[in-house]
Amino acid sequence: MAISRRDVLALSGLAVASSALNASTHTASQKKSDNKESATDYKAPLPDTKNPRVVVVGGGWSGLSIAKHTKLFAPSADVVLVEQRHEFISCPVSNLWLVDKVKLEYLTHDYLQAARKNNYTYFHATAIDLDKENQILKTSNGNIKYDYLVFAPGIDYDYSRWTKDIAFENRLRQEYPAGFIPGSEHMTIKNKILNFKGGNFILTVPAGNYRCLPAPYERACIIADYFKQKKLNAKVLLLDANNSITIKEKGFQSAFSELYADYIEYIPNAAITKIDLDKKVVYTEFEEYPFEDAAFYPQVRGAKILERVGLAKDAKNKLEADINPLTYEAIGAKNIFITGDSRPMGFSKSGNTSNTEGKFVASLIAQKINKTKKVEWLSPVTTCFSAISIEPEKAIYIYTQYSYDAADKTFNFYNTISGEDWKKDGINDAKSLYGWANALYADMFY
Numbered sequence: 001m002a003i004s005r006r007d008v009l010a011l012s013g014l015a016v017a018s019s020a021l022n023a024s025t026h027t028a029s030q031k032k033s034d035n036k037e038s039a040t041d042y043k044a045p046l047p048d049t050k051n052p053r054v055v056v057v058g059g060g061w062s063g064l065s066i067a068k069h070t071k072l073f074a075p076s077a078d079v080v081l082v083e084q085r086h087e088f089i090s091c092p093v094s095n096l097w098l099v100d101k102v103k104l105e106y107l108t109h110d111y112l113q114a115a116r117k118n119n120y121t122y123f124h125a126t127a128i129d130l131d132k133e134n135q136i137l138k139t140s141n142g143n144i145k146y147d148y149l150v151f152a153p154g155i156d157y158d159y160s161r162w163t164k165d166i167a168f169e170n171r172l173r174q175e176y177p178a179g180f181i182p183g184s185e186h187m188t189i190k191n192k193i194l195n196f197k198g199g200n201f202i203l204t205v206p207a208g209n210y211r212c213l214p215a216p217y218e219r220a221c222i223i224a225d226y227f228k229q230k231k232l233n234a235k236v237l238l239l240d241a242n243n244s245i246t247i248k249e250k251g252f253q254s255a256f257s258e259l260y261a262d263y264i265e266y267i268p269n270a271a272i273t274k275i276d277l278d279k280k281v282v283y284t285e286f287e288e289y290p291f292e293d294a295a296f297y298p299q300v301r302g303a304k305i306l307e308r309v310g311l312a313k314d315a316k317n318k319l320e321a322d323i324n325p326l327t328y329e330a331i332g333a334k335n336i337f338i339t340g341d342s343r344p345m346g347f348s349k350s351g352n353t354s355n356t357e358g359k360f361v362a363s364l365i366a367q368k369i370n371k372t373k374k375v376e377w378l379s380p381v382t383t384c385f386s387a388i389s390i391e392p393e394k395a396i397y398i399y400t401q402y403s404y405d406a407a408d409k410t411f412n413f414y415n416t417i418s419g420e421d422w423k424k425d426g427i428n429d430a431k432s433l434y435g436w437a438n439a440l441y442a443d444m445f446y
Contacts, residue, residue: 006330044142046123049078052369055137055146057127057305059083059111061092061351062340063152063442065358066365068118073366079120082127082139083111088445089182091212092351094436095219098190099226101390106437107182114445127153130309132333142392148365149391151311151321152358153303155181155349156210161299162272171277178297179219180211192293193223198233199292202282204272205240206299211341211349213247214398216240216297218386221255224263235263237289239270239282247329247348249384251396251420255388259408300349302342311338320344325411326404328361335368337361346411347402348382355440356381377404394426395433 040195054077056067067081090107097107115122125141130149137144157178159169177185192201202224205216220238227234229299243253245266256264267287274283275296302320306312311330315320321338327346330336339361341349346358357380367375379401388396396419403414417424 004373014266023327040182041138042142044082044123044125044139044144044149046121046142046144051076052368053078053145054148054150054365055080055082055144056150056152056155057082057137058150058303058340059085059122060152060154060340060354060390061356061444062361062415063150063195064088064359065355066152066339066362067120068444069359069362071118071120073314073362074369077366077369078422079212080123080144081111081115082123082125082137082144082302084124084126084140085111087111087181088114088207089186090351090437090441091180091182091215092440093433094179094182095215095222096387098193098219099222099390100188100194101222102316103185103394104398109441109445117446119303125218127151127305128308130311130435132310132336136333148335148337148368150337150339150361151306151342152338152354153305153342155300155302155341155394156304157181158301162275162296168277171191172275172296172298175277176294176296179295180215180297180300181229189295192295193226196227196232196293198232200235200290200359201227202237202239202289202291202294203295204270204295204297205246206297207241207271208299209346210297210300212384212385213348213350214252214386216250217245217248218388219295220264220266221252221260221386221388222390224260228260228263229391235265236265237291237393238266239272239284239289240268241265241271243269248396248398248418248420249275250418251386251388251422254420259389300341302344306342307443311336311380312342313439325409327364337365337403347380348400350382350384351440352383352436353380356444368430379403385429385437387424387430387433392427393430394422395429396420396422396426397429398430 047157054070056063059081067079071079088109096102111122125139127139129138131250135146163169177188179189203220220236224236256266270284279292307319312319321342323338328337328339347353360378363375382400385395385397398418400413400416402411404411
């Protein structure tokens with residue numbers, strides 16, 4: 001089996017756009033180095049405005065929410081969303097696309113539609129540099145003067161715990177992608193699953209606060225169910241760097257043992273020490289695991305653009321945004337905000353969290369523009385549904401908010417509700433999964 005021609009055509013535009021943008025970014029960097037003058041020292045093709053301009057970098061769940069709600073809360077603002085992709089492809093729900101339970105069209109949405117509907121500007125470009133003193137964002141398509149700037153650029157992968165060899169890292173990225181940055185990675189993994197003939201299929205769970213805590217466990221369930229339906233002599237080896245399942249443990253553990261005892265081997269405390277891609281063997285401190293195919297998910301870090309423009313800090317060898325955790329303001333630049341999966345707080349790196357977080361950041365920006373009463377900190381909300389089977393479709397969920405401890409300056413789970421009884425509620429929760437996705441897509445794009 002293979003991905004449909006329709007899916008290939010739909011995703012090929014994204015790949016071409018990314019290649020072109022990467023090329024333009026490289027060219028800009030080369031010319032800047034050679035000529036001591038930026039290749040993008042020209043004004044972006046945007047109309048002038050006398051209104052306060054809010055520039056949002058990144059069209060993910062947080063950036064889309066900020067662009068829409070800044071315009072709602074401060075109608076006088078000129079809002080520009082800078083995004084390097086031509087179309088939005090959702091990471092949440094994408095695990096179901098890997099086994100053909102949803103169509104690619106369900107995950108794919110229109111940036112132009114969102115901009116038209118919510119009265120802001122979608123500007124197709126890549127952010128490449130920042131002049132904080134003169135309040136100018138430099139992009140692959142020209143410079144944008146801003147009054148307020150938001151970075152919501154998402155994550156980058158950090159392979160440094162596994163290797164310092166760039167060539168080896170590139171092999172991991174290309175041959176065994178993690179599948180947590182939407183687009184070609186998912187396309188590769190889908191082909192791996194649909195064409196798998198048998199043996200061990202390795203998935204990994206990184207340490208730390210990685211993007212979408214339950215997603216690797218959900219992916220293991222979905223792939224195992226697919227192998228089970230196809231009656232393959234195959235097993236998912238789930239190597240978890242943590243000492244136990246990080247979230248929804250009761251629901252996932254019972255699914256592993258009761259639904260997929262012959263198809264999933266869950267291995268905690270399995271921090272990888274070496275990967276031999278030629279022999280196809282993964283080594284941990286205690287064991288070695290041969291594999292036929294794999295998707296290796298390394299630790300994550302804040303997007304590298306933050307480091308390039310001087311807005312990141314090294315926190316325990318992992319670069320993340322350097323911000324005030326209650327106001328999202330960059331340290332030393334109160335008109336720059338950083339949000340979404342690049343922020344350092346321990347909130348879940350998930351779609352719903354980023355969406356609700358974005359609305360709060362929009363209210364902070366609007367307060368500055370409107371010169372109204374200071375906005376108090378408001379907790380983001382994590383609502384997360386995870387599929388645990390595809391035949392029949394069943395799911396589990398968690399809902400939580402967060403509290404702030406001013407004494408030790410930490411955030412903790414608060415008002416948590418967990419729905420992990422898939423035997424009793426799984427079918428209804430699977431329906432709720434789609435209801436949740438429909439509501440969030442509508443919130444961002446309509």
